[in-house]
Amino acid sequence: MINLIGYYTTQFGELWDKSLFDLVEEAINGVLKQTQLSNKQIDAVFFGNMLAGVLGNNLHSTSRISEILKVNIPIFRTEAACASGGAAFNLAKSYLEANSNKNVLVIGAEKMTDYSPEETITGLSAAASGEEQEAGLTFPGLYAMMANFYLEKYHYTEENLAYVSVKNHFHGSLNEKAHFRKKISVEDVLKSAYVAHPLKVLDSSPISDGAAAVILTNNRDLINKQKKSVSVLASEVVTDTISLKERKNLDEILATKNASNIAFEKAKIRRRDISVAEVHDCFSIAEILAMEDLGFWKKGEAGEKIKELSTKFGNGGSLIVNTSGGLKAAGHPVGATGIKQIGEVFLQLTGQAENRQVKNVKYGLAHNVGGSGGTAVVTILAI
Amino acid sequence: MINLIGYYTTQFGELWDKSLFDLVEEAINGVLKQTQLSNKQIDAVFFGNMLAGVLGNNLHSTSRISEILKVNIPIFRTEAACASGGAAFNLAKSYLEANSNKNVLVIGAEKMTDYSPEETITGLSAAASGEEQEAGLTFPGLYAMMANFYLEKYHYTEENLAYVSVKNHFHGSLNEKAHFRKKISVEDVLKSAYVAHPLKVLDSSPISDGAAAVILTNNRDLINKQKKSVSVLASEVVTDTISLKERKNLDEILATKNASNIAFEKAKIRRRDISVAEVHDCFSIAEILAMEDLGFWKKGEAGEKIKELSTKFGNGGSLIVNTSGGLKAAGHPVGATGIKQIGEVFLQLTGQAENRQVKNVKYGLAHNVGGSGGTAVVTILAI
DSSP states (O other): OOEEEEEEEOOOBOOTTOOHHHHHHHHHHHHHHHHTOOGGGOOEEEEEOSSHHHHHOOOOHHHHHHHHHTOOSOEEEEOBTBTHHHHHHHHHHHHHHHSSSOEEEEEEEEOOTTSOHHHHHHHHHTTSOHHHHHTTOOHHHHHHHHHHHHHHHHTOOHHHHHHHHHHHHHHHHTOTTOSOOOOOOHHHHHHSOEEETTEEGGGBOOOOBEEEEEEEEOOHHHHHHOSSOEEEEEEEEEEOOSSGGGOSOTTOOHHHHHHHHHHHHHHTOOGGGEEEEEOOOSBHHHHHHHHHHTTSSOTTTHHHHGGGTTTSTTSOOSOEEOTTOHHHHHOOOHHHHHHHHHHHHHHHHTTOOGGGOOSSOOEEEEEEEETTTTEEEEEEEEO | OOEEEEEEEOOOBOOTTOOHHHHHHHHHHHHHHHHTOOGGGOOEEEEEOSSHHHHHOOOOHHHHHHHHHTOOSOEEEEOBTBTHHHHHHHHHHHHHHHSSSOEEEEEEEEOOTTSOHHHHHHHHHTTSOHHHHHTTOOHHHHHHHHHHHHHHHHTOOHHHHHHHHHHHHHHHHTOTTOSOOOOOOHHHHHHSOEEETTEEGGGBOOOOBEEEEEEEEOOHHHHHHOSSOEEEEEEEEEEOOSSGGGOSOTTOOHHHHHHHHHHHHHHTOOGGGEEEEEOOOSBHHHHHHHHHHTTSSOTTTHHHHHHHTTTSTTSOOSOEEOTTOHHHHHOOOHHHHHHHHHHHHHHHHTTOOGGGOOSSOOEEEEEEEETTTTEEEEEEEEO
8 A cells, every 4th residue: 555645835936036956855844844754764755857957957866855855765866858747756656566664755846937938948848859849849839739630620719728727727826836826717818829829828837946745655554643645546657759740649648548547447446436636737738638538528528528617616516627726827847747736636635725625535636748748647546 | 586688788989970869779679689579578668868958958758768669658767867777777676576577678878979078078067066066076076086085095096096997998898899998008097197186087987878778577487488587686776965075984985885785685695796796987986986885895995906906807806897898998878887787797697798708607786876976876686
């Protein structure tokens, strides 16, 4: 049995007075305090981060974390573009499956706003194929191609996409750690400037700073002692081609579909058992595709279903999506995102989600994507 | 039981006509061919690489490898500076401990020679602390501080260090995949230009390109079927402070000492059982410290012992060190180094080391270091 026993996230946003490792340190201290564990009780650390090398010339963060935590233990950094946090969580789970009676700290962090937009955009494009980079295809461009394909194939308009952002901004307004707390309307989204047609500013997640941390354990005594604890039923990583042109279908993320199928099989639950999900909405179209590829809605159906806003908190739906505000409103400090998603599900499962607490939550899912779908991680948690 | 059943390495050197992923692809195809496995028989991949983001703006290599290998499986990249390869191997071992009947591909690769020396040096310095970077302390400088401290404390001279390079260049002359195949003399080393006093050009490993891959399995049928197979008795990762100034002793690498102690305890063998070792000789002083910290020689003794050249192939010693040529002569394509070290031990254990084959080898050790000792990985293999 592997349990998640604590979660801490820093504020997400433009945190110009904090360095990457200031944020990492805050997340470490926060989660240790919450679980009442000392640094000496941590047996291993997994760190998810994408851009510290490219943007800050900071590599070997494993050793930096050893210095912060004041321990000499195994520490690993993993990078899988925007899925770095989810991948770190998955490796931590493997570590616990291989070792008994251990406590593992999982951290995700990113520092993105201290650099020029050109530097950040170039860094982010490192997650795309060489050919795509050379063609000037940044991530808005890649997701715009998927959006155009989807809208045309299923006869939707930009308005259908807008509901994702409206919902997630409403959720962000309820989350004090979110980057954006302003509610927006469908009209606001449609009036916002194009980034890459049909995607507009308000279809897109922001560039953010932030760090998030969780503690996983398979120590039974500790699990019994902790008041807030959830089981990790599944965590699955699947990869796919880095180039969009090598994919068979532009209206699905195969990595998400496969990871989801394997995760539900391992968790031995049905889609309808999930009451809360954090899905990877780097762009509005990404949540649309995710809802279908995760198996919550049928292929081609999400464009219509999203308009009902059944996945919005307070509307009485059976599945509420992105209560944290998602990447769109809570922000997207790349390496931190996968951990924040899992952390938000933890808060919901343990009744700590305050003004956005969904009722009667037994199962939750987190879904983290790297690049244009080259990596997907699906995690299922249960109370 | 976890076994290593195949190893392939590309040429190490200045490979200007090959990209990072050309090298990765060659290593993948090489190791698959050798083990007669198909891509569909690989269940997971672990990739060790340090600089592809900083130098080539290539991140999300997990997805690139999915495209090369034409599979949709879990693929992970890990980075721990110069210990990235060793760390990837360690994670692969954890994965197998957590999952039965699986075959895992572990790749290490680095492309370093297409860039200006300034770019490469800046990239490598990303493995040091921010303060050290700002002070202009590149890796030769950091290891020079350790060398000065060691030579003064134990009353040795630069000549003592020179024997490491002489030995490893002799070994490199026997390895056709080595970056340098020229034998050198103590006089050659002493006459070479200073890089950071007391370390000279011929005390230092080069900037190289290369990729290496191994396949690990816990599938008993496959282990029984493979002619060349060795057991992984231990693989231990230990971290320490990134800053040299935070360490208690400048004449030891604590991470190496701790990783070695844990590894020998797990392997249930003694130091004297080891007949071949690949140790991390990024600079001559590094092999001197490693021989002591790994417990082969007593603290302060290596400066004298190395002059006997008992660890040189052909001298009849009971422990031969760096038969590949080490980082010094075989070359140091950072991410590939940790895998090449393990691969060289595999060749020795399975009698495939040709003109440098040590006799009666039952146990071998590989030792991979990140930065100035912020990470160490010790792996013990047995036939």
